[in-house]
Amino acid sequence: MGREQISYIKVKKKDGQNLIKFIRELNKSILNKRFKIILENNWIFFPLTSKTELINEIARYIKNKIDFDIILRDAVKNPNYKHKTLQDALENKIPEKFNYLIPKSYDIVGNIAIIDTNNSYSTSSITKKDLITLKKKIAISIIEVNKNINSVYEKRSEIKGHCRLRELTILHGEDNPETIHKE
Structure with a gap:
């Protein structure tokens, strides 16, 4: 698998600080912090976001x-880049037409995240295979965003029984549904 190609702004080394100053003057965020700034010979390459109008x-x-x-x-x-939101972590990983399927919230219990996919994914516009792939990508991204999460599970049933337990299915991470939770 090849590297990802993105837009860079190429300036002479001596103009690098001026470019940063001009970007700050406009108060615009066009530098893509997910990628490194590259120094080659007498040139600096600053990675750009995909926001064409800002560029x-x-x-x-x-x-x-x-x-x-x-x-x-x-x-x-x-x-060293750390995603701040789940939507940010999933950008360019899933097709935009499925962005509405990204959960707005999920439960965190100890080092386990639990997502409810029953309501979100009730759509005929996605195949079962694509749905499984999408859930896996979401689970991986939840772990990327939350450093304390080791496992992501999917709710498979409602809470039931005297101990108020529910059935879970592992989506990604360690398959150990036991954790310590303090209230």
């Missing part, structure tokens, strides 16, 4: 101030 606005603002090019190249992931 064009910055380009118009700096066109007479510094020399730059907007290019497409292989991206280098930033290993």
